[in-house]
Amino acid sequence: MFNDDQVPKNQTTPAAAAKRRVSIKDIARLARVSHSTVSRALRESPLVNPETAEKIRQIAEESGFRASAVARSLATSRTSTIGVVVTSISDPFVAEVVSGIEDEAIAQNYSVFLANCNADPGRELKIVNSFEDRRVDGIIVTASRVGALYGSVLERMKIPIVLLNNQHPSQFAHSVMIENFEASRDAVSVLIKMGHRHIAYIGDRFGYGSDSERYSGYRAALGEADIAFQPELVVHGDGGAEGGIEAMTHLLEGPEPPTAVFCYNDRTAIGALKAIRAHGLKVPDDISLVGFDDLPLAQYVEPPLTTVRQPKHEMGRLAMQVLLKLMAGSDAEQNIRVAGELVLRESTAAPKEKTACNYSSVPKKERKKRMASSSSRSAAGN
Amino acid sequence: MFNDDQVPKNQTTPAAAAKRRVSIKDIARLARVSHSTVSRALRESPLVNPETAEKIRQIAEESGFRASAVARSLATSRTSTIGVVVTSISDPFVAEVVSGIEDEAIAQNYSVFLANCNADPGRELKIVNSFEDRRVDGIIVTASRVGALYGSVLERMKIPIVLLNNQHPSQFAHSVMIENFEASRDAVSVLIKMGHRHIAYIGDRFGYGSDSERYSGYRAALGEADIAFQPELVVHGDGGAEGGIEAMTHLLEGPEPPTAVFCYNDRTAIGALKAIRAHGLKVPDDISLVGFDDLPLAQYVEPPLTTVRQPKHEMGRLAMQVLLKLMAGSDAEQNIRVAGELVLRESTAAPKEKTACNYSSVPKKERKKRMASSSSRSAAGN
């Protein structure tokens, strides 16, 4: 009756049998039940007798059995796996977002495939193909320019996709994004309230949508304060520190340098800071500086950087939560916008007296208080 | 003969059939061959007629077929997948290493599961179990304290493992590590050559092996220069900026503050920098500062930080290469040690005249030259 006790015919030698991983059938043999019952017992099915189930679980535990997710995936056509494609893991912004994604994923017993594309289209394609081969249940794309490339491939895959701070918003996908416009407008407004009227914007020529939204916020703040827009105060870098240096140098060597600069991101701001210092000027005494992102290093540069904080970790979790809903078949909010938060540190102050105009609405006393504290304060959002 | 053309019995309706992913059998039906032939054709087996193969490949291409890696894994019992467990992706050091691992992995058509454990033992266990379930072909553990936890689980898994800058070197595993001792000794020696004789060490009390190796290097440099060791000049932080602030403050408030400080890592050094500034002192005029790691931000703090560069990206690639060898069944070098490289920036200089002794061997001219340039120079070499 239990002739399964014999060595199965496909195993040539006992040694070979010992080499093989312990499978559900081995447990079944030990427990003297069928593999079906083992499967059900381990998945806590109510169909199996509690005593039998307990016995099976114990045997499985003792023999160190772990069910193969590979085989299960094949049987259920679900892998409990997602793919995350990023531009570069080395980018601190991305790292923080991935951390949030992974936290949420592990809590729901999902595993994440991580791949960085380095903005290389060929590699992007390879990654997406690989994700398709591995039958991931969903995909999150972070801070990438999702172009024509994805379109065709992703169309075919019919897999839920969530974009995070993507540059090219596309119709078919859900997304989580920072409120670029509002956050930028508020940040520049604060500079204006401090008394600045000669404010520059250093953008990112590879920033696409994000860049134009932040630029629009800058324009809106100027408009609300009836400050005439000066095209020569808008320069574009490459999104990194080097680009910030170049752009800032250009501004400083212009006819009338700004008293404050709003930057596309922190890395650009840090480059700008270096350029300002190289010109023998001081931040914030001569020029105020505002960044975007609130990278970990923002508070450790000298002076600590005033910047718009993105809730990076939270945004990662949010993206994963949306993806989980989509993978479960229920529908989720299409486009989630997250509020930024202006963090006032020591790189901003009222302009110097000689250049300051009488529009300043920030009393000296309060200004001093702000600058003394390096702790963060919310200015832009809930 | 080709009755496969009919709808298979398990498909109830044509609509359901349309919903299913295209499989190898679909291609077989279209090409009027068996699925075996399709499998062989797509894997470029020499067994199949070139013309037939070409036809099959074309049909597969047209219908957008992609073979399921899940099914293949089950059949071949290889997943072409590795697991990477890190302490925290947000750590810039880790991020760079992971980037290197992933570069090498993608080049060899491997995918990587990334998981961060946040130094939480429970989560570590969950991660390793998850990797086992998914039948990863290998595992890389980065900068973790591999303790008893892993031992038992990993023992059972019989999967190749490579440790990278791990704290507890264990016997059964291969590893890639920075030459902590040599790099530290050389860095401190350079400080001594500049004229410093009162040099402190700020360690990391969670650094375990790495910390004691770097500490040993510090002691060795002092010994070689016949400088008496002063226990009160050794303090330990927590490996982060906060710990650096505390430790440095302690040193500054001691009876005889050091003229130079060698820090366990860059983050500690940046905290120390902040503390020094808070005490109204200047770097490097009053105190020289040396870090370890060469994080991206190291060159953007003020002053740019002299530090020991770890070839992070390269170390990641190296670890993956070792793992690939192990997974292929061949054996690889057990313990690879990588040389660090001292990068001289502007946080180091000869001590002030009043405290400087006549042992200084760095002429003023050369010192000036060094400080003017922020470009990196190798001092510790390969």
Added chain:
DNA sequence: TCGCATTCTGCACACGTGTGCACGATTGTA
């Protein structure tokens, strides 16, 4: 004691791909 409901278990097949082996078709040689 019989019939029926309930509870559990096992059979058999599915998931999609790889591969050893047998066999048919074709070609070459005696």
Added chain:
DNA sequence: TACAATCGTGCACACGTGTGCAGAATGCGA
């Protein structure tokens, strides 16, 4: 023309797990 060698193809099974369905075992009421 007969036979052997070579080449290409398909059959059948394996990989490890999930699950619909049939049926065995048990309990319960009449």
